[in-house]
Amino acid sequence: MTTTQLANVPSLLPDLEGIYRDLHANPELSKQEKRTAGVVAAYMTELGFEVTENVGGYGVVAVLTNGEGPTVWLRADMDALPVAEQTGLDYASTVTATNPNGDKVPVMHACGHDMHTTCLLGAARVFAESTAEWSGTLVAVFQPDEETLHGSAAMLDDGILDRFPKPEVVLGQHVGPLPAGTVFYRTGPVMAAADNFEITFFGAGGHGSMPHTTIDPLVMAASAVLRLQTIVSREVAPNDSVVLTVGSISAGFNDNIISDEAVIKLTLRTFDLEVRAKAIASIERISRAEALASGATREPEITMTTSGPTTLSDGTATLRVVDDFRSELGAGRVFLMPTPAPGSEDVGRFGFAADVPSVFWFLGGAEASLFAPPADPLKVLASLPSNHSPMYAPQIEPTLQTGIEALVVSGMSWLGASS
Numbered sequence: 001m002t003t004t005q006l007a008n009v010p011s012l013l014p015d016l017e018g019i020y021r022d023l024h025a026n027p028e029l030s031k032q033e034k035r036t037a038g039v040v041a042a043y044m045t046e047l048g049f050e051v052t053e054n055v056g057g058y059g060v061v062a063v064l065t066n067g068e069g070p071t072v073w074l075r076a077d078m079d080a081l082p083v084a085e086q087t088g089l090d091y092a093s094t095v096t097a098t099n100p101n102g103d104k105v106p107v108m109h110a111c112g113h114d115m116h117t118t119c120l121l122g123a124a125r126v127f128a129e130s131t132a133e134w135s136g137t138l139v140a141v142f143q144p145d146e147e148t149l150h151g152s153a154a155m156l157d158d159g160i161l162d163r164f165p166k167p168e169v170v171l172g173q174h175v176g177p178l179p180a181g182t183v184f185y186r187t188g189p190v191m192a193a194a195d196n197f198e199i200t201f202f203g204a205g206g207h208g209s210m211p212h213t214t215i216d217p218l219v220m221a222a223s224a225v226l227r228l229q230t231i232v233s234r235e236v237a238p239n240d241s242v243v244l245t246v247g248s249i250s251a252g253f254n255d256n257i258i259s260d261e262a263v264i265k266l267t268l269r270t271f272d273l274e275v276r277a278k279a280i281a282s283i284e285r286i287s288r289a290e291a292l293a294s295g296a297t298r299e300p301e302i303t304m305t306t307s308g309p310t311t312l313s314d315g316t317a318t319l320r321v322v323d324d325f326r327s328e329l330g331a332g333r334v335f336l337m338p339t340p341a342p343g344s345e346d347v348g349r350f351g352f353a354a355d356v357p358s359v360f361w362f363l364g365g366a367e368a369s370l371f372a373p374p375a376d377p378l379k380v381l382a383s384l385p386s387n388h389s390p391m392y393a394p395q396i397e398p399t400l401q402t403g404i405e406a407l408v409v410s411g412m413s414w415l416g417a418s419s
């Protein structure tokens with residue numbers, strides 16, 4: 001059945017490649033995906049889906065009910081990044097936009113979300129045109145604002161789980177500089193949880209020559225920066241992976257003035273929920289302790305500015321999908337990821353909130369011949385532009401076709417079973 005559906009994909013590609021080029025040339029920043037959402041909504045409406053716009057910002061939810069059976073969510077993200085495109089492609093972006101600070105910035109689909117969106121449009125079309133082959137409910141979730149890790153939370157806050165059929169499984173993919181035509185899977189953590197913090201230390205300001213009359217928050221912050229490194233080196237088991245980076249520290253304006261506050265900003269990346277909870281508790285404890293050690297009269301303010309959960313690919317559900325990937329795409333196109341990717345995604349919130357499994361895989365987008373033996377695949381990977389690079393652009397083909405196929409096959413793992 002799926003074989004028949006996949007046989008139809010090539011005939012859809014010319015149209016979809018046009019949509020991809022259009023989306024690539026017209027990228028929109030996070031929370032500004034109005035045009036993209038319009039393109040998506042029009043396409044999905046024409047396919048016969050019941051389409052709801054403006055879910056959690058510019059999110060689009062499209063539902064196709066086709067008899068009894070499970071409900072499957074296929075999710076794609078739609079936003080682009082403030083990057084000046086340097087790919088030299090004839091459909092490269094020259095777009096600029098105004099960021100939340102009011103600055104004019106270049107905009108580029110440097111993370112490939114235009115590919116994710118187009119693949120989901122294609123897969124939706126395959127399902128809409130093959131209703132005799134499956135049974136159940138397909139929900140296509142086009143998510144805005146992924147790059148700030150806010151979009152899935154915004155859609156959940158806007159009632160996506162109450163307003164639309166609840167999923168039995170959430171399926172999604174991310175394109176990357178892996179061989180085009182292939183998919184890479186993993187069970188358990190696929191991408192890291194990201195938790196970003198802003199910590200303000202409060203002291204008592206005064207003249208630089210009279211430190212005894214002050215409480216110096218800069219020393220508190222400096223000491224905290226060093227002590228925070230001991231979370232990774234002294235508190236986390238050697239086999240658990242944690243990254244903690246303080247990326248910003250600011251205090252004061254002058255050499256001879258002791259400031260009354262100091263602010264540090266840090267990012268924490270973890271793969272395990274318990275390790276994450278422990279590291280967050282340690283960040284809080286160390287920050288408070290450094291303030292106390294300096295004699296601060298006010299506790300530091302610790303704010304989690306953004307947070308995205310670990311992307312976990314459920315073991316049982318992933319192996320079900322991978323079995324079907326192997327039989328429908330061919331075993332030579334399906335690979336195990338040896339380690340999780342250190343980047344982060346916010347797709348995991350949907351599965352966590354609905355208490356259902358998620359399956360998330362990587363889609364190759366780079367020239368496959370570069371990886372052919374005797375090349376060292378890891379060296380090839382390191383030599384290619386990564387996501388977020390001004391040079392990053394997936395090959396349209398066979399990436400688009402493979403991404404559509406992967407979504408159709410994975411959706412059919414549930415929707416095809418009961419037809």
Ligand SMILES: [Zn+2]
Pocket residue numbers: 111147387388
């Ligand atoms: Zn990204």
Ligand SMILES: [Zn+2]
Pocket residue numbers: 111112113146174387
């Ligand atoms: Zn991305």
